[in-house]
Amino acid sequence: MRKRVIIHADMNCFYASVEQHLNPSLRGIPMAVAGDPKKRNGIILAKSREAKAMGVKTGEAIWQAKSKCPSITIVPPNYKAYMRYSRLARMIYYDYTDMVEPFGLDESWLDVTGSVDLFGGVPMLIAEEISERVKAELGLTISVGMSWNKVFAKFGSDEDPGDGIAVITPENFRSTVWPYPVGGLIYIGNATRRKLNSMGIFTIGGLANAPIEMLNRRFGKMGGIIRAFANGMDSSPVKEMDPSKADSDRTIKSIGNGLTAPHDIEDRDSAKALVYLLSESVAQRLRESRLRARQVSISVRDAQNLLYYTRQVPLGVASNITTEIASAAFALLEQNEPLNSTHPLRGLGVRAGKLISMDVPVQEDLFGDAEKRQKMENLDFAIDGLRNRFGNSCVKRMGELTDETMASLDIKRDNVVHPVGFFYE
Amino acid sequence: MGIARRAKRYVGVVAHHDADGLVMPMSIEWDDGRKFNIDEVKDIRRAASLKTGGDGIRYTIRIGSNITYLFFEDPRWFVEEKVVDMPS
Numbered sequence: 065m066r067k068r069v070i071i072h073a074d075m076n077c078f079y080a081s082v083e084q085h086l087n088p089s090l091r092g093i094p095m096a097v098a099g100d101p102k103k104r105n106g107i108i109l110a111k112s113r114e115a116k117a118m119g120v121k122t123g124e125a126i127w128q129a130k131s132k133c134p135s136i137t138i139v140p141p142n143y144k145a146y147m148r149y150s151r152l153a154r155m156i157y158y159d160y161t162d163m164v165e166p167f168g169l170d171e172s173w174l175d176v177t178g179s180v181d182l183f184g185g186v187p188m189l190i191a192e193e194i195s196e197r198v199k200a201e202l203g204l205t206i207s208v209g210m211s212w213n214k215v216f217a218k219f220g221s222d223e224d225p226g227d228g229i230a231v232i233t234p235e236n237f238r239s240t241v242w243p244y245p246v247g248g249l250i251y252i253g254n255a256t257r258r259k260l261n262s263m264g265i266f267t268i269g270g271l272a273n274a275p276i277e278m279l280n281r282r283f284g285k286m287g288g289i290i291r292a293f294a295n296g297m298d299s300s301p302v303k304e305m306d307p308s309k310a311d312s313d314r315t316i317k318s319i320g321n322g323l324t325a326p327h328d329i330e331d332r333d334s335a336k337a338l339v340y341l342l343s344e345s346v347a348q349r350l351r352e353s354r355l356r357a358r359q360v361s362i363s364v365r366d367a368q369n370l371l372y373y374t375r376q377v378p379l380g381v382a383s384n385i386t387t388e389i390a391s392a393a394f395a396l397l398e399q400n401e402p403l404n405s406t407h408p409l410r411g412l413g414v415r416a417g418k419l420i421s422m423d424v425p426v427q428e429d430l431f432g433d434a435e436k437r438q439k440m441e442n443l444d445f446a447i448d449g450l451r452n453r454f455g456n457s458c459v460k461r462m463g464e465l466t467d468e469t470m471a472s473l474d475i476k477r478d479n480v481v482h483p484v485g486f487f488y489e
Numbered sequence: 490m491g492i493a494r495r496a497k498r499y500v501g502v503v504a505h506h507d508a509d510g511l512v513m514p515m516s517i518e519w520d521d522g523r524k525f526n527i528d529e530v531k532d533i534r535r536a537a538s539l540k541t542g543g544d545g546i547r548y549t550i551r552i553g554s555n556i557t558y559l560f561f562e563d564p565r566w567f568v569e570e571k572v573v574d575m576p577s
């Protein structure tokens with residue numbers, strides 16, 4: 065088999081670049097795209113290169129950014145424009161290959177192995193042409209990583225945040241990739257990095273040469289996988305996607321909603337209200353996509369140190385019934401949180417995973433009440449119909465009304481698309 | 490005095506859509522009622538306007554002896570208007 069040529073294209077400071085492209089007066093000054101402080105999601109979503117130089121970081125609060133950089137210009141996000149430019153960039157990628165796998169709005173993997181011969185067998189020409197076209201046609205810069213696998217292609221574009229092209233080959237990866245900190249590799253987040261550091265592994269090279277038994281003992285099967293990644297042994301394919309469906313992208317892996325609550329959650333009732341609100345939207349979206357979930361997970365962000373964690377639970381029977389999703393999520397939350405003022409929560413998320421189509425027959429629980437479940441599903445569909453006609457807030461649960469600030473939220477309408485994970489089966 | 494900057498200016502356009510879907514602008518209508526006939530379309534490509542922001546299908550057009558850009562932003566058209574700073 066011939067060596068693959070994988071390109072990872074990453075649009076630099078995507079949200080900020082789009083804003084600067086649309087409004088030239090924002091160019092060359094420190095600026096950032098940030099949420100609305102009144103809704104308590106006023107954090108920096110993206111920043112310009114000038115703001116980055118002043119130390120402004122993605123994810124910090126607006127006041128933090130302003131204290132570092134008093135002259136910073138803050139603009140609200142315009143997701144419609146971001147979606148549009150994301151789509152236009154993908155349309156350019158499709159001129160070179162049909163194998164384009166988006167990773168969030170601003171990143172994509174391209175498998176151009178089959179197109180290399182059209183460019184005289186020189187992969188660099190493809191990378192250069194794509195980079196130049198995105199710049200000329202969309203006015204945005206991309207950093208490009210090129211390699212024989214997805215992991216190093218992404219690494220290349222991450223380590224080169226200009227509009228350059230980084231090439232990582234089997235000959236040079238030991239000298240180019242290995243000296244970098246281990247956290248730069250995809251799938252090594254903060255937690256994994258801390259564990260690796262505590263084992264004395266600080267660089268990617270260190271991980272690549274660590275004894276596999278040691279890694280397996282610490283990380284389970286993931287140990288071997290991340291070690292293989294560090295060695296460039298990643299054969300995962302670039303998933304093909306239908307260009308005509310570029311907007312809805314490929315099959316849905318999971319459906320989730322999360323929200324920073326209008327006030328910190330300090331009691332059981334408001335926690336329940338929020339979980340039900342989120343589950344309502346998740347379950348409704350499942351039904352719209354004609355899917356059922358076999359797994360429910362929650363994410364919890366606490367108000368004191370703003371850290372967050374996730375927990376998941378399998379569902380005995382695949383379901384898209386609001387009450388089932390919500391009660392599974394709430395039970396999970398109750399197991400993990402005291403839900404009182406000793407440990408206030410800032411935000412919650414509910415996600416349904418391991419999705420299967422509604423056309424797949426369901427293995428019912430022998431001791432469950434299949435008839436009742438069918439009724440519940442029908443009821444939910446009836447409510448969906450009402451909501452389609454009269455708006456998402458026309459039918460509400462009693463529990464959601466206990467909290468006035470939450471009663472006015474329409475999570476489904478305000479829902480935002482988030483990138484899917486790298487590692488879903 | 491000179492051109493201080495360019496501004497994104499939306500304009501009315503009379504265009505010819507042929508059976509193959511090719512769109513050819515014929516004339517530009519300025520908001521004061523003046524009409525400029527496009528004498529020649531020299532180039533058509535998708536491009537960003539680096540001067541004014543925005544992007545679309547860029548027509549390089551000739552009006553008399555002047556060559557300029559006209560952008561089709563779908564569904565609107567815009568030009569890069571010259572903004573002249575006046576002596577105060």
